[in-house]
Amino acid sequence: MASLSLFRNIPPTFGLIALLTSSAAAQDNGAIIVQSTTSTANSGLYDHIIPAFQDLTGINVNIVAVGTGQAITNAQNCDGDVLVVHATAAEEAFVAAGFGTERADLMYNDFILVGPESDPAAIEGTPDVQDAFAAIAGADALFASRGDASGTHTTERALWRETGIDPSVFSGGWYRETGSGMGATLNAAIGMGAYTMVDRATWVAFENKQDFSIMVEGDTDLFNQYGVIPVNPARCPAVDAQAAAIFVDWLLSAPGQAAIASYRVGNQQLYFPNAPSK
Numbered sequence: 001m002a003s004l005s006l007f008r009n010i011p012p013t014f015g016l017i018a019l020l021t022s023s024a025a026a027q028d029n030g031a032i033i034v035q036s037t038t039s040t041a042n043s044g045l046y047d048h049i050i051p052a053f054q055d056l057t058g059i060n061v062n063i064v065a066v067g068t069g070q071a072i073t074n075a076q077n078c079d080g081d082v083l084v085v086h087a088t089a090a091e092e093a094f095v096a097a098g099f100g101t102e103r104a105d106l107m108y109n110d111f112i113l114v115g116p117e118s119d120p121a122a123i124e125g126t127p128d129v130q131d132a133f134a135a136i137a138g139a140d141a142l143f144a145s146r147g148d149a150s151g152t153h154t155t156e157r158a159l160w161r162e163t164g165i166d167p168s169v170f171s172g173g174w175y176r177e178t179g180s181g182m183g184a185t186l187n188a189a190i191g192m193g194a195y196t197m198v199d200r201a202t203w204v205a206f207e208n209k210q211d212f213s214i215m216v217e218g219d220t221d222l223f224n225q226y227g228v229i230p231v232n233p234a235r236c237p238a239v240d241a242q243a244a245a246i247f248v249d250w251l252l253s254a255p256g257q258a259a260i261a262s263y264r265v266g267n268q269q270l271y272f273p274n275a276p277s278k
Contacts, residue, residue: 030243031060035072035080037151038181040226041065043201043270049259053250059243067181069149075099075229078236081244083229086151086199091227099236100229104252107260107271108225111155112203113216114186115195123195129219130163137165140174142194146185147177151224156197159221199224201270226271228252251275 040046041063050061064074068085075083076099083100085091091103113123113132121141123132136143145167146153160167167175176194178185182202189196190210198206203214216222230248233241250256257273264270 030058030240031062032081032240032243032247033062033064033079034082034084034247035064035066035075036084037068037071037086037226038065038183039086039152039199039202040084040271042181042183043199043205044265045201045260045263045271048263049256052259053247053256057246057250059246061247065181067146067148067150068152068154075231078231078238081231081239081241082247083231084226086224086226087154088225088227090154091229095229098234099232101232103227103229104248104276105274106226106228106251107257107273107275108223109200109271110217110224111152111197111222112200112214113195113197114189114203114212115215116190116193117211117213118193119215120193121195124215126216127219129159129216129221132216133160133163134165136195137163137167137170137174142174142176142189142192143167144185144189144192144194144196145175145177146182147179148181150181152182152197152199155224159197162221201265204265204268204270225274 046063054060064080066074068087068090071083071085072090072094074080083094084106094100095103113129115123121135121139123135126132145156171177176192178188180188182198183206185196186198186206187208190208190212195215228248228251230241230244231239233239252275257275260271260273261269
């Protein structure tokens, strides 16, 4: 297996290309499957960064975009080579159980609450997300939840727990669980006039905003960390461990981190790389 430090501290572009040219993965034009959260795909990030990686290495990258919970399950079933998701505790448990070799911080952004112009719970500008959630529940205002064990859903439910409110008691009433991805949940929320929680990158790239806008942002509890994990070939022998390590190393290297930082929609940076320096 290629070292996870393969590309770090290598001057971009020529040193990196020299190493890849001599690698079996580059010569064989391998292919990997990345089990990924939907937000990174829906926001257009992969369309921005993967062509550069593929041109550099000859390794094809195939994205399976599902909720974080499903992505982790798929990886545990050996249906992937790399995992990119945003639920740190679940990621650490995945590695501890032997399904991943190691986890690294990759990048971050934040979650926001969005809602209709009418703002029935009067939460616009509320600095504390728990106060906003309590106001939504107190007003019986509609709230659309993904309800799909995704990273977004996991964070949302953790925030509800901090308010002391169990929204599942009100499921089917003011609390509506879509069981869908972020794009579908946003469309459902807009159709119902409901509040919802969304990662900022998906919201910026989302085109059907209608009269919805950001209601709550900036609370540190809305921090959204993404991690990357190579799937462990000891548990999944069919994994292309070398190609997976090359991809992970590139994401964590200076060129990969720069590619992530350079992705913008409407001149707005959507992801902020924070891979550990080595």
